Amino acid sequence: MYRPDLSPVADSLALSALVGALPLLILFALLGGLRLKAHWSGPAALGVSLGVAVWAYGMPVQLALLAGSQGAAFGLFPIMWIVLAALWVHQLTVTSGRFTDLRRAFNLVSDDPRIQALIIAFCFGALLEALAGFGAPVAITGVMLMALGFSPVRAAVTVLVANTAPVAFGAIGTPIITAGSLTGIDPAEIGAYVGRQTPLLALFVPLLLVALVDGVRGVRQTWPAALVCGGAFAVAQFVSSNYLSVELTDIVAALVALGAVVGFLRFWRPAEGARVREDLRSAAAREHREAGGEQPPGTAERPGTAERPDGELSRARIGLAFLPYLVVIAVFSVAKLWDPAETFLADSDVRVPWPGLDGEVLTASGEQSSATVYVLPWLSSPGSLLVLCGVLVAAVHRVPARDAVREFVRTVVTLRWALLTVGSVLALAYVMNLSGQTITIGTWIAGAGAAFAFLSPLLGWLGTAVTGSDTSANALFATLQQTAADRAGLDPTLLVAANTSGGVVGKMISPQNLTIAATAVGLFGKEAVLFRKVVAWSLLLLLAVCLLVLLQSGVAAWLLP
Numbered sequence: 001m002y003r004p005d006l007s008p009v010a011d012s013l014a015l016s017a018l019v020g021a022l023p024l025l026i027l028f029a030l031l032g033g034l035r036l037k038a039h040w041s042g043p044a045a046l047g048v049s050l051g052v053a054v055w056a057y058g059m060p061v062q063l064a065l066l067a068g069s070q071g072a073a074f075g076l077f078p079i080m081w082i083v084l085a086a087l088w089v090h091q092l093t094v095t096s097g098r099f100t101d102l103r104r105a106f107n108l109v110s111d112d113p114r115i116q117a118l119i120i121a122f123c124f125g126a127l128l129e130a131l132a133g134f135g136a137p138v139a140i141t142g143v144m145l146m147a148l149g150f151s152p153v154r155a156a157v158t159v160l161v162a163n164t165a166p167v168a169f170g171a172i173g174t175p176i177i178t179a180g181s182l183t184g185i186d187p188a189e190i191g192a193y194v195g196r197q198t199p200l201l202a203l204f205v206p207l208l209l210v211a212l213v214d215g216v217r218g219v220r221q222t223w224p225a226a227l228v229c230g231g232a233f234a235v236a237q238f239v240s241s242n243y244l245s246v247e248l249t250d251i252v253a254a255l256v257a258l259g260a261v262v263g264f265l266r267f268w269r270p271a272e273g274a275r276v277r278e279d280l281r282s283a284a285a286r287e288h289r290e291a292g293g294e295q296p297p298g299t300a301e302r303p304g305t306a307e308r309p310d311g312e313l314s315r316a317r318i319g320l321a322f323l324p325y326l327v328v329i330a331v332f333s334v335a336k337l338w339d340p341a342e343t344f345l346a347d348s349d350v351r352v353p354w355p356g357l358d359g360e361v362l363t364a365s366g367e368q369s370s371a372t373v374y375v376l377p378w379l380s381s382p383g384s385l386l387v388l389c390g391v392l393v394a395a396v397h398r399v400p401a402r403d404a405v406r407e408f409v410r411t412v413v414t415l416r417w418a419l420l421t422v423g424s425v426l427a428l429a430y431v432m433n434l435s436g437q438t439i440t441i442g443t444w445i446a447g448a449g450a451a452f453a454f455l456s457p458l459l460g461w462l463g464t465a466v467t468g469s470d471t472s473a474n475a476l477f478a479t480l481q482q483t484a485a486d487r488a489g490l491d492p493t494l495l496v497a498a499n500t501s502g503g504v505v506g507k508m509i510s511p512q513n514l515t516i517a518a519t520a521v522g523l524f525g526k527e528a529v530l531f532r533k534v535v536a537w538s539l540l541l542l543l544a545v546c547l548l549v550l551l552q553s554g555v556a557a558w559l560l561p
Contacts, residue, residue, distance in 0.1 A: 001359075001360055001361065001362050002059055002060060002063055002360060002361050002362065003361075003362040003363075003364070003366060004057060004059075004362075004363070004364045004434075004435060004436025004439065004440075005057065005058065005364075005436065006364055006436060006439065006440045006443055007440075008056055008057050008058060008436075009056055013440065013443065013444050013447070014444055016056070016440050016444075017440050017441045017443075017444035017445075019052055019056050020052060020056075020057075020432070020436075020437035020438070020440045020441050021437075021441055022048055022049075022052055023045045023046070023048045023049035023052060023428055023431075023432060023437070024045070024432075024462075024465075024466065026044065026045045026048045027041055027042070027044075027045035027425075027428070027511065028509075028531070030044060030045070031511065031514075031527060031528045031531045032528060032531050032532055032535060035528040035529075036528065037417075037525035037526070037527070037528070038417075038421040038511055038514065038515050038518070038525065038527035038528070039417040039418075039420045039421045039424075039525060041511070041527075041528075042420070042421045042422075042423075042424035042425045042428065042511060043420070043424045045424075045425075045428050046068065046424045046425075046427050046428045046431070049428045049431045049432050049435075049437065050064050050065070050068065050431055052435070052437060053067075053431050053432075053435035053437065057435045057436055057437065059434075059435045059436075062356065063356075063357060063360055063361060063434075064431055064435065066354060066355075066356050066357040067357060067361075067427075067430045067431045067433075067434040067435070068427035068428075068430060068431050069354075069427070070354045070357060070372070070374055070430055071423075071426040071427035071428070071429055071430025071431065072423040072424065072426060072427040073374060074374065074426050074430070075422040075423040075424075075425065075426030075427065075512070076419060076422070076423050077376070077381070077383075078134070078377055078381040078382070078383055079134060079135065079422055079426065079468070079512065080415065080418065080419050080422050080423070081381060081383030081384070082132070082134045082135055082136050082139075082381065082382045082383040082386065083135045083136070083139050083383075083415065083418070083516050083519070083520075084383065084408075084411055084412060084415055085382075085383040085384070085386035085387045085389075085390065086135070086136045086139040086140050086383075086386055087139055087143070087411050087414070087415070087519075087520060088386075088387070088390050088407060088408050088411045089140075089324050089328070089386055089389055089390045089393060090139075090140060090143050090144075090324070091407045091410075091411060092324065092390055092393050092394050092397065092399055092404060092407060093321075093324050093393070093397075095399055095403055095404075095407055096393075096397035096398070096399050098317075098320055098321045098323075098397060099147060099321075101313060101317050101318065101320065101321035102144075102147060102321040102322065103147050103148055104313050104321075105313065105318045105321050105322065106119075106120070106148060108313070108318075109262060109265065110265055110269075110273075111273055111277065112222070112269075112270050112273035112276060112277075113148065113149065113150065113213055113214075113273075113276050113277060113280050114209075114210045114213045114214050114218050114221075114222045114225075114270065114273075114276060115222065115225055115261070115265065115270065115273075116145070116148050117145065117150075117158050117162075117209050117210065117212075117213050118206050118209060118210070118225060118226065118229045118261055119258065119261060119262075120141050120144050120145055120148075121141050121145060121158050121159045121162035121209060122162045122205065122206055122209060122229060122233070122257070123229065123233075123254055123257045123258040123261065124141060124144075124254070124258070124325070125137040125138075125140075125141045125159060125162050125163055125166070126162075126165070126166035126233065126250055126253060126254035126257070127250070127251065127254035127255070127258075127329065128140060128141070128328070129163060129166040129167060129170040129171075129250060130166060130169065130170060130171075130172070130249075130250030130251045130254060131171075131172070131251070131328075131329065131332035131333065131336060132171065132328075132332055132382040132385075132386070133167075133170040133171030133174065133382065134171070134382060134468075134469070135468075135512070135513060135516035136382055136386070137159070137163050137166075138159050138160060138163055138513060138516050138517045138520065139516050139517075139519075139520040140325075140328075140520075141159045141162070142155050142156055142159045142517055142520040142521050143155075143520050143521065145158060145159065146521055146522075149277060149280050149281055149284060150213075150280055150284065151280065151283040151284035151286075151287045152284075152287055152521040152522055152523050153287060153521075153523065153529060153530070153533065154212070154213065154280070154283065155521050156517040156518060156520070156521045156523060156530050157212055157530060157533045157534055158209055158212050158213060159517060160507075160508040160513065160514070160517050160530065160534050161205065161208060161209060161212060161508055161534060161537055162205065162209055163507060163508065163513075164201055164205055164504050164505055164507065164508065164541065165198050165199070165201045165202035165205055165233065165234075165237070165504065166202075166250045166253070166254065166504075167464075167470050167503065167504040167507055168194050168198050168470060168500045168501060168503070168504050169191070169194070169198075169237070169241065169246065169249040169250040169253075170250060170470065171336075171382075171471070172247045172248075172336045172337075173187070173191065173245075173246040173247040173249065174471050175469075175470040175471045175473075175474050175500055175503070176190050176191045176194060176246050176474075176500060177246070177247075178471050178474045178475055178478070179474040179478040179496050179499070179500060182474070182475065182478045182479050183478050183479055183481075183482045183492070183496055185482070185492065185493055185496060187246055188246055189493055189561070190246075190493060190496055190497050190500070191241045191242075191246035191249065192241060192242045192561045193493050193494055193496075193497035193560060193561065194241060194497045194500050194501055195237060195238050195240070195241025195242050195249065196238065196242075196552075196559050196560060196561070197497060197498070197501040197545065197548060197549070197552075198237065198501050198504060199233075199234035199235070199237045199238045200234070200544075200548060201501075201504070201505070201541060201544070201545070202230055202233045202234040202237060202253075203227075203230040203231060203233075203234045204230060205230060206225075206226040206227070206229040206230040206233075207219055207223060207226045207227070207230065208537065209226070210222045210223075210226050213276070213280075214276050214279070217272075218276070221270045221271050221272060222270045224264070224268060225261060225264060225265070225268070225270065228260050228261060228264045229257050229260065229261045230257075231260075232253075232256050232257045232259075232260035232261075233253045233254070233256065233257035234253075235256075236252050236253040236256035236257065237249055237250070237252075237253040239252075240252040240253060242561065248337075320396070320397070323393060323396060323397070324389065324390075324393045327389045327392050327393055328386065328389050331385050331388060331389050331392075332382070332385060335380075335385055345379055345380035346380055348377075348378065348379040348380055349375050349376065349377045349378075349379075349380055350375070350376040350378060351373050351374075351375055351376075352373065352374045352375075352376055353372065353373050353374075354372050354373065354374050357372045357434075358372040358373060359372070360372070361434050364436055364439050364443075369434065371430070371433060371434060371475075372434070390404070391404075414519065414524075415519055417519075417524060417525060418515045418516070418518075418519040418524075421511065421512075421515040421527070422468075422511075422512050422515055422516075425468070425510075425511045425512050425515075426467070426468075426512065428466075429466050429467045429472070432466065433476060438462075438463070438466065438476055439476070439480070441462065442459050442462075442463075442476070442477050442480050443480065445458060445459060446459070446480055446481075446483075446484035449488050450488050450489070450490070452484055452485075452488050452490070452495070453488075453490055453494075453495070453498075453549055453550050453553035453554075454546050454547070454549065454550040455546065456481055456484075456485075456495045456498040456499060456502070456546075456549060457498045457499070457501055457502025457542060457545040457546050457549055458502060458542065458546065459473075459477045459480070459481065459499055459502065460473045460474070460477065460498065460499035460500060460501065460502030460503035460504075460506065461473075461502040461503060461505060461506035461538075461542050462506065463476045463477050463499075463503060463506070464502075464503035464504070464506035464507050464510060465506040465507075465509050465510050466510070467510070467512075468507065468510035468511070468512030468513050469507075470500060470503035470504060470507065473499065473500075473502075473503040473506070474496075474499060474500060474503070477499050478496050478499055481495040481496050481498070481499045482495070482496055490553055491553065491560070494549065494552060494553060494560065495549075498545070498549040501545050501549070502542060502545050502546075505538050505541040505542050505545060506538065506542070508534045508537070508538050509531060509534060509535050509538045511527065514527040514530050514531055515527055517530060518530055
């Protein structure tokens with residue numbers, strides 16, 4: 001059996017950590033420095049991780065390749081299956097001709113793009129994160145912003161940055177539940193700690209979103225609505241996580257924030273909405289020309305799709321325009337919140353011990369690795385539930401079965417390079433995890449002693465950046481955080497919570513999430529552009545989380561439960 005050695009290079013933990021980080025350094029250098037397309041950067045970094053695993057860590061070639069194959073399988077199903085299904089549901093709205101009605105319906109709430117960013121990217125995105133998680137919020141809200149006139153780059157960057165504060169409690173609290181099951185700490189206790197960290201991010205993220213849409217002038221003109229949105233979400237997230245339910249936290253926070261914004265708009269409207277719309281249209285046209293005139297998916301009706309007369313926008317037409325998203329909320333609410341349905345779906349999962357790998361790999365502590373069992377959620381996956389939503393939407397919108405199937409195939413073809421990117425990045429993550437590269441980096445950082453309180457969110461950030469999932473980041477580092485806290489005389493629950501909170505700001509730079517966003521808005525192969533746009537914000541928010549955790553470990557301990 002293979003057991004990872006945490007100091008394989010010259011018996012030095014620091015040198016081993018540096019070598020173990022090479023795949024990540026190469027990946028981000030290729031994306032951010034050389035501006036190489038993600039579907040080439042991902043395989044290149046995967047090759048580096050295989051080389052490090054075999055030659056530096058002594059992992060048998062066969063096991064390294066099998067680890068990569070399991071990661072690639074996980075990247076395709078369920079991860080890309082979710083993205084494929086989400087985009088297909090959206091395309092059914094385009095094919096049915098209801099997309100124009102959707103644009104007009106949003107304009108009834110507010111025709112100001114800055115407010116629309118708050119409602120769609122932040123509030124509705126948070127609700128999708130709460131119910132589905134993974135890449136669904138970015139994929140769906142990205143194309144919705146495109147429909148309202150946002151340029152591809154602006155739409156993608158906006159939804160990537162918005163998908164931060166809700167992530168810790170996403171997918172019905174899965175990241176926190178995972179951390180609790182691994183550490184033995186009550187998930188409710190971890191959730192209460194996280195609920196005193198991420199709300200501070202939520203308070204300021206809406207201000208950042210309006211700045212991304214319209215710069216400093218946008219902040220000056222819309223800060224009341226942004227503070228109402230962020231404040232309502234923050235308070236609701238704090239109250240729900242500490243006194244109601246970890247699982248329902250994001251659902252409550254998203255609905256409260258949405259209601260607060262819509263209610264506030266009854267008494268207040270920002271200035272210069274027309275000027276912002278015109279600026280966005282000009283930016284979108286400029287990007288369209290620079291892209292060679294290619295039409296991104298979901299931004300225009302295709303020839304042959306049903307046209308809806310302009311006329312009066314009746315309640316029935318508004319309902320049909322929002323139907324796909326209402327169906328998504330309904331289906332996921334039943335699947336995640338009704339115990340019989342949740343149990344039935346969970347029991348349908350198929351556990352597949354990965355051939356040739358399962359039973360052959362130990363953890364660094366010498367225990368049998370559980371990561372070598374591939375779980376096939378053929379029915380419970382959010383992707384499968386989204387396909388069910390698509391079938392229901394197609395039936396109500398009277399989309400012919402042939403057209404629905406054609407759109408599905410067309411979406412698969414559209415995603416071909418994204419499939420390669422995400423498959424290779426998840427293969428890289430599995431190779432790094434099973435060979436010991438990731439845990440070496442984490443162990444080295446954890447050796448900082450009392451200063452680890454400041455650095456602990458960095459591990460969550462790193463784990464999410466590599467895997468694209470806060471749940472996976474907790475699976476990697478939650479136990480390490482607990483052990484390091486005990487050794488340094490720090491609060492273990494605080495550092496496990498810090499791992500979760502640090503992870504939420506790493507998601508926007510994850511190659512997996514960058515690819516999902518780029519594909520959704522038609523920026524095929526331009527993940528490097530998005531990476532350069534969001535990396536500074538990711539690092540700035542990470543610094544804020546690190547400082548907050550440092551304060552909570554000392555002078556601001558009164559902030560904790």
